[in-house]
Amino acid sequence: MKTKFIEDIGIIHFTRRKNAKRIIAKFYPDQTIRVTIPYYSSYKQAISFLHENKKEIKQKLEKASEKQKKISEDNFRGTKKHKLKLIPEDRKNPSSELTGSHIIIRYPFQKNVYNPSVQETIRSGITKALKKEARVYLPEKVKELAKEHRFSYNRIFLKNAKTIWGSCSNKKNINLNIHLMKLPDHLIDFVILHELCHTVHPNHSEKFWDLLQSFYQTDIRKLRKELKNYNTQSY
Numbered sequence: 001m002k003t004k005f006i007e008d009i010g011i012i013h014f015t016r017r018k019n020a021k022r023i024i025a026k027f028y029p030d031q032t033i034r035v036t037i038p039y040y041s042s043y044k045q046a047i048s049f050l051h052e053n054k055k056e057i058k059q060k061l062e063k064a065s066e067k068q069k070k071i072s073e074d075n076f077r078g079t080k081k082h083k084l085k086l087i088p089e090d091r092k093n094p095s096s097e098l099t100g101s102h103i104i105i106r107y108p109f110q111k112n113v114y115n116p117s118v119q120e121t122i123r124s125g126i127t128k129a130l131k132k133e134a135r136v137y138l139p140e141k142v143k144e145l146a147k148e149h150r151f152s153y154n155r156i157f158l159k160n161a162k163t164i165w166g167s168c169s170n171k172k173n174i175n176l177n178i179h180l181m182k183l184p185d186h187l188i189d190f191v192i193l194h195e196l197c198h199t200v201h202p203n204h205s206e207k208f209w210d211l212l213q214s215f216y217q218t219d220i221r222k223l224r225k226e227l228k229n230y231n232t233q234s235y
Helices: 043-052 054-075 116-149 178-182 185-198 206-213 220-227
Strands: 002-006 010-017 024-027 032-038 083-089 095-098 102-108 156-159 166-168 174-177
Touching (some): 116 174, 174 178, 206 220
């Protein structure tokens, strides 16, 4: 199989088949085109075929691109402030770039978004965005909730934790997971209030749960159950 990038068309994988009677192009969700060539035809003829049918090919590529966009968004979400943008290019290795509103992932056109190296780059890009957003949002939200409910705390630390949303030390230092930025706002508040309550009750005693419940009119068990639907490391 021979792979070639043709400008204005895209990524082409050429394959010769003994039983092929004509040049056939098939389109796939990863935005690639697979072209089957009979043994009596040349690559030059196949490329000419693609150029002659460029208009139809572009239409099919647009449909494939929309399908790929949906697949990518379903599996690799952006963040509250940054949208994920995937760009296939003629390059060796994938890279990520964080702008004011986008996480831009550039990856080799020979690969698709499910390639392990591309997936890792996407995760890395999303993590950078989460860190940036967390630094802006979480300390201010802790300050706001602490003032509203008359809590005092020492310092705030932001971490890329694998299993917990937050914790509170004996010195009243509050640790918050940057992945909180993936949660709905009301659940972010719930986690922060949970840790602020630990500045008063450092365990999960009945007094702790009573204090946390006092800030809500509805049963907080519903919020605890809702929080379990989210994974700290899911993307």
